[in-house]
Amino acid sequence: MKIIDIKATPVAVPLKPSMTKSKMRKGPNVVLAVIVQVYTDDGYVGIGETPAVLGLDISTAIVNSTKALLIGEDPRNINLLIKKLYVRYNLTHLHIHLANWAFSGIELALWDIAAQSANMPLYQLWGGAFRKKIEMQGTIERQELSGMTEVASQMVKAGYKTLYTKIGMDPEDDVAAVAAIRKGASSRDVKIRVDANQAWSTGVAINTINKMEQYGIEWVEQPVIMYNIDALLDVKNSVNVPILGHEANWTMYDLINVIKSNAVDYVKLDGRFDAGYTGVRISAGMAEAAGIQCSHHSFYTLGIALAGSLHVIASCPNFSMANSMSEYAGMIDDVITDGPMRMKEVPYMEVPETPGIGVTIDKERLAKYNEFYVKEIFEKGFERETEMPYYTSMYMRTYFKDILN
Structure with a gap:
């Protein structure tokens, strides 16, 4: 089996209107992605998806530029091919995380081909399933406090057992937001998670988390800058609320240091952030060996x-x-056949069971949202201006408060 072509298609798919207001947010509320299709001489087509962190123009160009290196190769030599891309693009001199923004869509497409050719769902190719129903958290956007209370109440009634929101802009407002969520989700059986995205100094983190403790927090995500693992450990040792690492353990190469430092209670992982889907499974194995849930x-x-x-x-x-599943719950449509994946029972998503990754591309939808991207995003200059402001600035939030709010 050989790769005969690779196609990269940038798309913009609309989301429901956002409740979070920011001077930084411009253009339509959309999900931007590059849809990757890898074709083989045996007739298989693997599909993947690359996020738009660097901009779709850059991601599309990188995916297209891999043709010279991948065409003619066996698509099942996944680990070798991805490592060769890292080396050939000189990305061993940068952070692997940067490389994977573009390469993750290619790797997922290769895994899709491998599982299709084996006539099994991808999870079986990876050794089988520990679970078929995947519990999802309910994400609550930052908005007026009454709105957060109402959304929390609605989500609990719908069946969500875990609620999540972004924090890290203003400590007093953050504590008030958590209190508002707990007001709408009064049962302590409902877990509340908060994500600071590195925004706090050590002292501010400790002080703010201690104020939040009374509301029953499952964990606080990445309270301090990712580069200072000692600060992360200081926070963990100074509060009663569990600490989850994310940016500090973006890749398996980072996670090893977080584990050795005993700096977190839990970790959040993602194949599009790690050293690929192979990397995220290695990271999960490392965390398992350390007794850490993911x-x-x-x-x-x-x-x-x-x-x-x-x-x-x-x-x-x-x-x-x-x-x-973050913004996906607010998707109006999708590029896959039959539109967005939906929960049959809240709060669970079911693992696809057909060979490969279990979803296929709707060609009409793909063309529609490629055209929407070109006309409403690219041509209007919104290529890098549609991201969630509570995520974008991370540890620089305190420097940009005037333009973020």
Whole structure:
């Protein structure tokens, strides 16, 4: 079996209107992604999805530029091919995380081909499933406090057992937001998670987390800058609320240092952030060896990447906590056949069972949302201006408060 072509298609798929307001947010509320299709001489077509962190123009160009290196290769030599891309693009001199923004869609497409050719769902190729129903958290956007209370109440009534929101802009407002969520989800059986995205100094983190403790927090995600693991450990040792690492353990190469430092209680992982889907499964294994439970991350995801994540969660034993599908719950449509993947029973997503990653591309939808991207994003200059402001600035939030709010 040989690769005969690779196609990269940038798309913009609309989301429901956002409740979070920011001077930084411009253009339509969309999920941006590059849809990757890898074709083989045996007739298989593998599909993947690359996120838009660097901009779709850059990601599309990188995916297209791999043709010279991948055409003629056996698509099942996945680990070798991805490592060769890292080396040939000189990305061993940069952070592997940067490389994987573009390469993750290619790798998922290769895994799709491998599982299709083996006539089994991807999770079986990866050794079988520990779970077929994947619990998801309910994400609550930052908005007026009354709105957060109402959304929390609605989500609990719908069946969600875990609620999540972004924090890290203003400590007093953050504590008030958590209190508002707990007001709408009064039962302590409902877990609350908060994500600071590295925004706090050590002292501010400790002080703020201690104020939040009364509301019953399952964990605080990445309270301090990712580069200072000692600070992360200081926070962990100074509060009663568990600490989850994310940016500090983006890749398996980072995670080893977080584990050795005993700096976190839990970790959040994602194949599009790690050293690929192979890397995220290695990271999960390392965390398992350290006795650490995992939750899966999500970031502006369409159904192709979500399907890949479900197979990761299913096949790794210690993805034993509720996971994120983030903005996907607000998708109006998708590029996959039959539109967005939906829950049959809240809060669970089911792992696709057909060979490969278990979803297929709807050609008409793909063309429609490629055209939408070109006309409404690229031509209007919104290529890098549609991201969630609570995520974008991370540890620089305090420097940009005036323009973020």
